Amino acid sequence: MTATPAPGKPPTVSTARLLxxxxxxxxxxxxxITVTVVALLALAAILWSLLSQGxxxxxxxxxxxxxxxxxxxxxLANAITGSxxxxxxxxxxxxxxxxxxxxxxxxxxGKSRYGSVVRFLNxxxxxxxxxxxxxxxYELLVxxxxxFSGFAGAxxxxxxxxxxxxxxxxxxxxxxxxTLREAGVALGAPLSFIIRTVLWRSAQSGMLTGxxxxxxxxxxxxxxLLFTALNNQFFSLDLSHATANLPxxxxxxxxxxxxxxxxLAWAGALLIxxxxxxxxxxxxxxxxxxxxx
Amino acid sequence: MSDAAIxxxxxxxxxxxxxxxAQIFExxxxxxxxxxxATLGGxxxxxxxxxxxxxxxxxxxxxxxxxxxxxxxVYGAAGPIIGTLVTATIALLLSLPIAGGVAFFLTELCxxxxxxxxxxxxxxxxxxxxxxxxxxxxxxxAPLFAKYVQMPLMMAATPGSLLEKLTTGVPNGSGIFSASxxxxxxxxxxxxxxxxxxxxxxxxxxxxxxxxxxxxxxxVVMTVTLPYVRAGAIGAVMLGLGRALGETMAVxxxxxxxxxxxxxxxxxxxxxxxxxxxxxxxxxxxxxxxxLIALGFILFVITFxxxxxxxxxxxxxxxxx
Numbered sequence: 001m002t003a004t005p006a007p008g009k010p011p012t013v014s015t016a017r018l019l020x021x022x023x024x025x026x027x028x029x030x031x032x033i034t035v036t037v038v039a040l041l042a043l044a045a046i047l048w049s050l051l052s053q054g055x056x057x058x059x060x061x062x063x064x065x066x067x068x069x070x071x072x073x074x075x076l077a078n079a080i081t082g083s084x085x086x087x088x089x090x091x092x093x094x095x096x097x098x099x100x101x102x103x104x105x106x107x108x109x110g111k112s113r114y115g116s117v118v119r120f121l122n123x124x125x126x127x128x129x130x131x132x133x134x135x136x137x138y139e140l141l142v143x144x145x146x147x148f149s150g151f152a153g154a155x156x157x158x159x160x161x162x163x164x165x166x167x168x169x170x171x172x173x174x175x176x177x178x179t180l181r182e183a184g185v186a187l188g189a190p191l192s193f194i195i196r197t198v199l200w201r202s203a204q205s206g207m208l209t210g211x212x213x214x215x216x217x218x219x220x221x222x223x224x225l226l227f228t229a230l231n232n233q234f235f236s237l238d239l240s241h242a243t244a245n246l247p248x249x250x251x252x253x254x255x256x257x258x259x260x261x262x263x264l265a266w267a268g269a270l271l272i273x274x275x276x277x278x279x280x281x282x283x284x285x286x287x288x289x290x291x292x293x
Numbered sequence: 294m295s296d297a298a299i300x301x302x303x304x305x306x307x308x309x310x311x312x313x314x315a316q317i318f319e320x321x322x323x324x325x326x327x328x329x330x331a332t333l334g335g336x337x338x339x340x341x342x343x344x345x346x347x348x349x350x351x352x353x354x355x356x357x358x359x360x361x362x363x364x365x366x367v368y369g370a371a372g373p374i375i376g377t378l379v380t381a382t383i384a385l386l387l388s389l390p391i392a393g394g395v396a397f398f399l400t401e402l403c404x405x406x407x408x409x410x411x412x413x414x415x416x417x418x419x420x421x422x423x424x425x426x427x428x429x430x431x432x433x434x435a436p437l438f439a440k441y442v443q444m445p446l447m448m449a450a451t452p453g454s455l456l457e458k459l460t461t462g463v464p465n466g467s468g469i470f471s472a473s474x475x476x477x478x479x480x481x482x483x484x485x486x487x488x489x490x491x492x493x494x495x496x497x498x499x500x501x502x503x504x505x506x507x508x509x510x511x512x513v514v515m516t517v518t519l520p521y522v523r524a525g526a527i528g529a530v531m532l533g534l535g536r537a538l539g540e541t542m543a544v545x546x547x548x549x550x551x552x553x554x555x556x557x558x559x560x561x562x563x564x565x566x567x568x569x570x571x572x573x574x575x576x577x578x579x580x581x582x583x584x585l586i587a588l589g590f591i592l593f594v595i596t597f598x599x600x601x602x603x604x605x606x607x608x609x610x611x612x613x614x
């Protein structure tokens with residue numbers, strides 16, 4: 001007998017092995033298909049309850065009236081406004097810091113040790129628990145000033161958005177061809193000028209995508225707002241006091257014992273999920289759009 | 294004037310006007326990057342300072358006892374710490390095979406026409422806010438779970454058996470195990486999307502040569518593509534674990550929020566994040582607040598270790614490409 005699988009080998013052995021391999025393969029395929037179907041069904045079930053429960057509570061009053069006392073009619077107008085204001089302010093703060101930090105990492109840091117430390121810690125910060133960011137901002141801005149405020153909420157959200165923007169800015173800038181930089185240098189422009197007038201412009205769609213993804217991320221965040229912005233029963237555009245916001249209102253109303261509050265919570269959850277999905281789809285569309293030449 | 298001074302002055306004068314701006318610009322960019330570092334450092338320091346009174350007062354017993362009593366101002370964090378570790382681990386064990394299955398399906402088995410829609414759906418679902426998962430868990434999942442899983446299991450458990458030990462509790466659908474399932478569903482799309490992205494980095498030639506040698510799909514995945522992305526895959530799993538450890542809202546809704554050591558899988562319990570979310574604004578005494586911030590510090594240390602390891606593994610995987 002030789003060790004090579006020659007044609008003279010007894011057919012039963014190879015058939016048995018083939019059978020075993022085929023069986024394992026079929027089992028593997030069946031497993032993969034089953035778990036995919038199960039996973040998609042579970043996620044579809046979540047979306048379905050969100051739609052069926054949320055659409056029932058959705059009407060014009062949700063957008064025009066403020067959060068009610070239990071038993072009376074009301075909406076989420078104050079929470080929606082507060083959320084939008086805080087998210088916008090957070091995005092302004094986060095974009096400035098994130099774009100500059102990302103630019104430093106892509107253009108100035110190179111392979112320096114400090115650069116790789118910042119890059120690494122930014123990645124860690126990217127998935128740090130959001131509730132800890134809330135605690136940090138509480139210690140930093142709420143406890144010393146003895147009051148919850150929309151500004152503190154916005155700062156907490158900004159801290160969550162910065163790592164996302166930094167990362168995407170660095171990634172898109174690194175993708176820009178070196179010839180762009182060389183062309184600028186050949187014209188005698190300093191690097192800072194090239195960055196601002198050439199690189200940022202050519203990378204703008206990627207950076208915009210990053211911004212939108214960061215926006216999608218922070219608009220659904222609840223935990224960091226619990227002890228920074230807190231909540232406010234009344235309509236207000238003033239961010240220097242406790243500010244109503246959708247996630248915290250949903251949290252409080254969903255855990256309440258009142259049916260009309262729970263209905264509003266589902267409607268709010270639907271609004272947030274729709275906003276997040278909408279912004280994410282928009283971001284993907286922008287990312288896919290071919291670069292204008 | 295010395296020669297050096299003259300050449301210095303010349304050098305300064307001959308620089309273009311933009312050079313000054315360039316320096317400022319670089320400085321500002323550097324400051325922004327440093328601000329990131331400062332944030333992480335500040336986070337660590339502020340949590341430590343805030344939690345210090347609790348650490349000093351309770352010492353090691355803060356970690357080993359599970360009495361959490363605001364009335365007599367005695368706090369032991371063992372319950373929430375164990376709750377965090379247990380829920381995250383169970384969630385990971387439940388989620389990992391499913392996420393792997395979805396990723397393998399999408400890269401190896403899925404018909405080309407369905408690949409994009411399903412892949413996109415998985416990625417979109419990874420972005421759904423966790424509070425939505427929490428609400429679904431409380432209002433839709435918990436009643437069904439109580440009726441079809443908890444009740445039958447508790448009925449089936451013979452007194453004195455291990456199953457009985459694991460399933461004691463109030464069958465109301467909430468508890469440690471329910472929270473783990475919701476967490477598993479929540480991290481599933483994220484892990485599946487990351488794993489899929491990793492598997493797509495395997496060069497076509499590598500996979501094709503394996504198929505060319507007559508390997509079955511299962512063999513290609515298990516012996517070629519998965520080992521190829523091993524480090525990255527472990528990183529992705531750790532990233533999922535990090536998410537599960539720090540998740541607040543999805544857990545707070547359904548874990549039952551009771552302090553102390555959970556005695557079974559169906560018993561209600563708490564995690565670090567859910568305890569902070571529930572009690573922080575209603576903390577009754579400075580020690581209570583300090584104990585909650587100390588919990589935050591512990592969570593920070595745990596997640597930082599997990600995330601740092603995850604990022605190191607993922608980074609190595611990226612560098613190899």
